[in-house]
Amino acid sequence: MPPLPVILPLVMAVVVFATPSKRWRPRLLAVTAAAHLAVTVAILAGSAPAGGGAWLRLDAPGRLLLGVVSLLFLACALYSVGYLRYRVERANRRFCACMLAALGTMSLVAYAQHLGLLWVGIEATTLATAPLIYFNRTARSIEATWKYLVISSVGIALALLGSFFVGYAALLGGGEASLLFGDLLGAASGLSKPWLRAGFTLLLVGYGTKLGLVPMHTWKPDAYGEAPGVVGAILAGGLTSCAFFALLRLTQITAAAGEGVYANRLLVAMGLVSMGVAGALMLGQRDLKRMLAYSSVEHMGILVVAIGLGAGATFAALLHLVNNAFGKGAMFLAVGNIHRAFGGKTTTEVHGAIRRLPLSGTLFLLGLFAVTGSPPFGFFLSELLILKAAFADHRWLVAGLFLGFLLLVFAGMGATSLAALQGRPPKSARTSSYRDSFATFAPALGLLGLVLLFGLHLPEAVRTLIADAAAVLEVGR
Amino acid sequence: MTSLLSSLVAGLLLVNLVALGTSRISTVVRSVAVQGVLLGVLAVTAHGSLSLRVLAVALASVLLKGWLIPRILFRALDQVAIKREVEPSLGLLPSLLLGAFATVLAVAAASRLPLAETRLAPLLIPASLATVASGFIVITTRRKAISQVLGYLILENGIFIFGLLLLEAMPFLVEAGVLLDLFVGIFVLSIILHHINREFASLDTRRLSLLKE
Numbered sequence: 001m002p003p004l005p006v007i008l009p010l011v012m013a014v015v016v017f018a019t020p021s022k023r024w025r026p027r028l029l030a031v032t033a034a035a036h037l038a039v040t041v042a043i044l045a046g047s048a049p050a051g052g053g054a055w056l057r058l059d060a061p062g063r064l065l066l067g068v069v070s071l072l073f074l075a076c077a078l079y080s081v082g083y084l085r086y087r088v089e090r091a092n093r094r095f096c097a098c099m100l101a102a103l104g105t106m107s108l109v110a111y112a113q114h115l116g117l118l119w120v121g122i123e124a125t126t127l128a129t130a131p132l133i134y135f136n137r138t139a140r141s142i143e144a145t146w147k148y149l150v151i152s153s154v155g156i157a158l159a160l161l162g163s164f165f166v167g168y169a170a171l172l173g174g175g176e177a178s179l180l181f182g183d184l185l186g187a188a189s190g191l192s193k194p195w196l197r198a199g200f201t202l203l204l205v206g207y208g209t210k211l212g213l214v215p216m217h218t219w220k221p222d223a224y225g226e227a228p229g230v231v232g233a234i235l236a237g238g239l240t241s242c243a244f245f246a247l248l249r250l251t252q253i254t255a256a257a258g259e260g261v262y263a264n265r266l267l268v269a270m271g272l273v274s275m276g277v278a279g280a281l282m283l284g285q286r287d288l289k290r291m292l293a294y295s296s297v298e299h300m301g302i303l304v305v306a307i308g309l310g311a312g313a314t315f316a317a318l319l320h321l322v323n324n325a326f327g328k329g330a331m332f333l334a335v336g337n338i339h340r341a342f343g344g345k346t347t348t349e350v351h352g353a354i355r356r357l358p359l360s361g362t363l364f365l366l367g368l369f370a371v372t373g374s375p376p377f378g379f380f381l382s383e384l385l386i387l388k389a390a391f392a393d394h395r396w397l398v399a400g401l402f403l404g405f406l407l408l409v410f411a412g413m414g415a416t417s418l419a420a421l422q423g424r425p426p427k428s429a430r431t432s433s434y435r436d437s438f439a440t441f442a443p444a445l446g447l448l449g450l451v452l453l454f455g456l457h458l459p460e461a462v463r464t465l466i467a468d469a470a471a472v473l474e475v476g477r
Numbered sequence: 478m479t480s481l482l483s484s485l486v487a488g489l490l491l492v493n494l495v496a497l498g499t500s501r502i503s504t505v506v507r508s509v510a511v512q513g514v515l516l517g518v519l520a521v522t523a524h525g526s527l528s529l530r531v532l533a534v535a536l537a538s539v540l541l542k543g544w545l546i547p548r549i550l551f552r553a554l555d556q557v558a559i560k561r562e563v564e565p566s567l568g569l570l571p572s573l574l575l576g577a578f579a580t581v582l583a584v585a586a587a588s589r590l591p592l593a594e595t596r597l598a599p600l601l602i603p604a605s606l607a608t609v610a611s612g613f614i615v616i617t618t619r620r621k622a623i624s625q626v627l628g629y630l631i632l633e634n635g636i637f638i639f640g641l642l643l644l645e646a647m648p649f650l651v652e653a654g655v656l657l658d659l660f661v662g663i664f665v666l667s668i669i670l671h672h673i674n675r676e677f678a679s680l681d682t683r684r685l686s687l688l689k690e
Contacts (some may be wrong), residue, residue: 120654177646
């Protein structure tokens with residue numbers, strides 16, 4: 001019996017697809033999301049069985065991922081109800097079904113304990129989200145979807161080859177060939193080094209494509225730029241988290257096999273390059289959604305640097321992951337509102353967003369401070385912890401570049417965002433009938449509120465969840 | 478058995494070169510189909526003893542890669558009524574030579590890596606790497622969007638060859654999941670191909686350049 005958090009959304013995806021009523025589909029989407037969160041909370045609290053077997057089992061890192069994905073998704077589902085009410089001229093059958101399929105496949109990634117199954121889950125998240133990107137059916141969104149699918153699929157195919165290489169490394173080690181994380185960790189010392197290195201490199205390139213690390217980031221601004229804001233939130237907050245967990249588990253196995261130095265060097269280099277290039281591309285960026293896409297590239301860079309710093313930064317990395325999921329989610333939901341109110345998303349069309357949309361505009365401004373790492377938001381705390389780990393390791397150059405790139409990003413994002421937020425709205429913006437409503441504003445506010453809460457006072461339950469996950473992922477590193 | 482195995486591997490490599498060297502898209506689709514069938518036979522041959530699982534994997538692979546996916550692609554070709562030439566950005570002969578070079582390189586690379594003492598690895602690993610490389614060459618040197626799908630299929634076939642070494646470590650669930658992902662992927666890609674053709678009146682990926690910095 002597959003676990004409920006995986007099977008429930010997948011079954012509901014079919015149900016929603018078969019539902020004839022256009023008005024009921026978004027409601028079913030929201031109800032399913034709420035049920036998924038309820039089940040997840042019950043599992044995390046220990047009052048419901050997690051289900052699964054040897055290949056599908058919810059360990060501490062999986063619990064954290066499932067919790068993050070489920071909460072983010074509920075916010076996005078509630079937002080979708082308001083969004084689809086506004087976009088009533090569009091067919092929503094495929095949108096609602098694919099959203100639920102994305103939730104199911106992301107939950108599958110949280111449960112996967114087998115390298116092959118993990119791959120199946122991550123590839124499935126790509127396929128489930130592709131139709132969401134071309135929701136608007138414009139030439140631009142079709143181009144973006146094509147690039148997303150082709151680049152991600154080829155990248156992830158390399159990750160499958162890398163997984164096979166790791167399996168072959170285990171086979172050569174004399175053990176029985178198994179791709180279960182537990183078995184691989186247990187047999188780590190016997191893994192064949194050349195195959196493991198090659199496998200890790202391929203996996204880094206493969207899942208790095210999904211994360212959007214430079215130089216495999218090219219699909220990201222296109223896909224995030226053309227997708228509806230709520231889809232951007234799922235991509236930047238949910239899918240990247242899944243790929244990051246995959247990378248984290250593989251780094252753990254590689255480190256346990258004694259190849260940690262090699263892996264960490266690669267990770268830190270790739271992370272810093274991603275941060276730097278993202279920062280440079282944000283300077284003079286006029287498109288708000290593309291700017292957020294580069295911001296996502298930057299945060300993936302931060303996360304990868306954090307794992308490259310070794311076991312000491314695991315807690316910080318996971319905290320940053322949680323911040324990123326909720327903070328980016330809030331930003332994409334807010335930018336979706338701005339896009340609709342102005343009928344555009346570049347600084348040529350968008351001026352005076354705070355005047356035109358006092359709620360979403362202000363939220364975007366606060367979100368800007370949050371994701372660029374200003375206190376008192378959670379990002380500040382996690383970035384500080386990552387820097388602390390770099391200092392503790394005497395990695396002065398890494399710490400210096402890290403700080404420098406953060407400043408660069410702040411400058412780039414700040415200039416673009418302020419140009420859009422300040423001033424007077426152009427006349428053309430008054431023609432749009434969009435006004436902030438509860439359904440399209442409250443979910444974004446809730447997500448950003450969480451990021452603020454994590455910065456002010458990390459709740460004990462969240463701290464335990466992260467610390468338990470970090471403890472499991474630090475074994476052998 | 479070994480001679481059958483080596484002829485199958487030789488056949489797979491030959492198909493790679495055909496796919497790289499032909500000027501007609503339909504020939505590329507057919508070569509990918511032939512490769513799919515060869516892979517199924519290879520899966521059975523590689524595992525001397527016939528188990529139900531091996532048979533199921535082989536059968537699923539033949540049906541999917543040898544029949545269903547080529548059908549989807551031929552339908553896409555008919556619908557979009559494009560010119561039937563591949564229009565490579567790198568000439569056919571250079572890409573053929575590149576493919577041959579990659580094959581030699583794959584053999585050299587495999588001989589430098591430690592291999593398990595089986596009769597399979599020395600054959601399958603170079604074949605897998607060479608096929609992956611051929612897929613990459615097709616993806617990067619062809620202009621038509623459909624060629625990129627074909628390149629992806631060749632790449633995936635190369636990975637499948639490697640997977641045969643690990644059949645014991647892969648639960649059937651995972652094998653089925655990989656094939657399902659592949660099928661859904663091709664299905665979605667073919668739908669988008671249709672949309673690309675409608676919106677851009679072409680399948681030339683050079684036209685896909687609205688989104689730029």
